[in-house]
Amino acid sequence: MYAVTVTFKLHPGAMAEFLPLMRANARESLLVEPGCEQFDICLGDIPDTVFLYEIYADRAAFDLHLISAHFKSFDAAVTHLVAEKDGRCFNEVIR
Template identity: 65%
Template sequence: MYAVTVTFTIAQDRMADFLPLMLENAQTSLAEEPGCHQFDVCTDPGLPDRVFLYELYDDRAAFETHLQSPHFRSFDAAVTAMFAEKSVACFAEVR
């Protein structure tokens, strides 16, 4: 498995715009990408400007397929101005 975590810091007053697009991206990834096995979208009431993603893919190639998908590219273009920060970490399973 290949795990990806992403943390967004959402720009002020943009969460209501961001979350529906994020949820749609997650749902489409799970429905249309055979290599995507989990795509959780999480928030913390104590950090109202943060969104945390936990994604599981077959391998790095499946994640790269995700990044090239039309739905991801559309999502990415739509939300770029909605967040102040984004950090991504990728983890490969140790065997």
């Protein structure tokens, strides 16, 4: 299992444009990427902030996600909406 978290801090007022693009990217990832096992979009009490929690079968599956056409299209479409982006990867699971 390979877990990825991403926190997006959006420019004020960008949420309405960002969320449909993010939902489409998550939906497409789950539909066409066999190694994408979970893709959660989370909103909380921090304004203009979106938190992603993604699970992939392994690092190779995540690498395929990063080069997919739908991810590249999403990334290009939201660049102007994002003020900050912080991504973290976790490859050790303790049970």
